[in-house]
Amino acid sequence: MLLFAASVPTARHHRDQRIHHRIDVNLSDRAITRSDHTVLIRDIDTVFRGEKIRGRMVQPEGPAAPLPPGVQRYPRPGEMVVSPALHKLLAAPGNGLLRERLGHPIVGEIGDAGLLDPGEYVFYLVANHMAADAGQTRRLDHFGKAYAKKPLSPELVLLCIAGIVVLLLPVGAFIAAAVRFGGERRDRRLAALRLVGANRGTTATIAAGEVALSTLAGIALGAILFITGRQFAGTVQIEGLGVFTEDLTPQPLLAALVVVAVLTLSLGITQLSMHKVAVEPLGVVRKSGSTSRRLWWRIALPLLGLILLRISVRSPADLHGTSGVALVVIGMLSLLVGVTAVLPWAVERLTRLFAGFGPLPWQLALRGLQLNGDSATRSVNGIAVAVAGAVALQTLLTGLSQNPVDSTARGAHGPSASTRVAIARLDDGGTPGAKYAPVLATTPGVQRAIEFKEVSVSPLNGGFPQAVLIADCAHLRLLAQLPSCSDGDAFLTAPPSTDTMPDMTTWAAGMKLRMDMYGPRWTVPDITATVRATPAYPAAVSSERTLLATPRAAGHTAIAHAVSTVGLTYATGFKDVQDHIRTAAARLDPAFSVDFPGKSQGDPALDGVRRALLAGVTAVLVLIAASMLLGALEHVRERARVLSVLVAFGTPRRTLATSVLLQSVLPVGLGLLVAESIGTALGSTLLDLAGRPVTHNWSTLVAIAGIGAAASLGAALLTLPALWRSTRPQGLRHE
Structure with missing residues (x-):
């Protein structure tokens, strides 16, 4: 996973090159x-x-x-x-x-x-x-263009920072948990070494050596898996995003940083874990007591993160500076690490609150959490951090994707919920006698087809482009409510009264405008009346006024520069109706373009970042689920003798299996609750930094928590075969 992250700059560079080469x-x-x-x-x-x-x-x-x-x-x-x-x-x-x-x-x-x-x-x-x-x-005369690098918008910078922290922190949590796999057997080996004369310094050095060798072996195995897996990179797509094999080439400096960081983290976690263990010649003593965990410093971590995020960015420009980015990263780390700090306290409070009540499997699960709460929460920390980060990202994405001005909202003059309007355009150079509407009207799902010519005009000194629709009176009556009409008339559509956007168009009889960008001049004809658009009008909810002109009023020059357009009203309930319309238009001419105005196009840059981050979150959740499975298997193996003794004394295997599942599910449930709370707070704070209103997509947030719970439950179920093997009589043997 880390080598894949080290390949992201290379993949982005190659992708940018391909974009530039095919412009x-x-x-x-x-x-x-x-x-x-x-x-x-x-x-x-x-x-x-x-x-x-x-x-x-x-x-x-x-x-x-x-x-x-x-x-x-x-x-x-x-x-x-x-x-x-x-x-x-x-x-x-x-x-x-x-x-x-x-x-x-x-x-x-x-x-x-x-x-x-x-x-x-x-x-x-x-x-x-x-x-x-x-x-x-x-x-x-050539393809390709070299672009100068443009800085991302502050919103996308914030989104990228959040994505990097969210994707890499769960990997660090997994490494911290994996280093402590087999810790009890290691401590027993060290006790045996103390018995034959090794002192504490020697045992600490041996423990560090064991961890360093196993970490280097894991890094080598990870590199082999990465090299093997990258050969199949072209066949995998996540969230519609894929890469070529050559794109997955880690940058040498980042690859070296991965090796150093993993080694340093492994050695540091090992030394910290040994502080609570006294390895003596006659055995291992684990330091514990009746004192409960203190909550104040655990709550202080996320609070510190919120304070840092609040003071880190005073203006969007701060996100392009080193200090602003550093404060945002530290604040996010404090909030997400707060999940791992609060979770052990929550598990301890749960076991104390409900101890002594409930059926036997519940009692066994709570007793197991009391004795091995640290190991239980370690395995859950990864999934909790991943879910908290995913919730924060989803909240941030939901807020950034909300258009402050929703131009797709339909007013009283828009089509009904069961019908929509499509626009098919063809720049046919003003081909006389071309009739496309009769053919498109026969398309399955299409209710009406209105044909007209469309030309874009703008002021001579530049400015807002304005639309002129040209058709005979019969077709204009389908587009607007006309009092009367004859060839030579021109009408101006009034924007809906519910629209609050300013009208940027300027229409005045005799005004000189320019057709297209560099086309000839055109004079605005006399305007007969201002009219209301019908629901069949393609831009019925637009805030801009449009000129409807008969052929005589528009003139031959405007008709020659106009684009053939067909406004279509179609039923939304018809299967694949939009694809039927596109296919019918393409059969008339491959150059036909079909637009569906009611559908928001979104921001391409935001969409690209969103797909990349969601793909990374998916991969991280898969990794954490696999790590939880390894942790659960390790836990069952370490308790194999205890489980065998319980079965030998008559405990039903069903009871043990239920207790093991409960012992896995309870920390996960608490972890998801903490993760959802902190993740929502983090996402809301990031949206506030970006100056966007806080909007939550609760169904997606619940779905993220459900994915995390399903991954945890699946890992717990996969440990049952190992549990059956551990409860055989052979498990009573001990050396």
């Missing part, structure tokens, strides 16, 4: 003229059942046209090359809609250099009818 936009000021070294390209992205598919339509203009990364040669017109993941998706049963949408011959696959990860869906379709002057088509 297909002319970001320079120079105009590119047609030559044998140019290619036309156009975005034809699509979505299938929630999965994004990156598509490009390309047309080489000469034999030396540049090739996209990962593509060996351009196929013939009408053919396409796809990524291996998309090839499998197209061949999978039940994906006939996608095969119909991308129904072009596949003549090759895209190499790793053209993909962000092995699971990315990408295709390149070669065409021979692309026009260089079309609005969405661009000409390139």
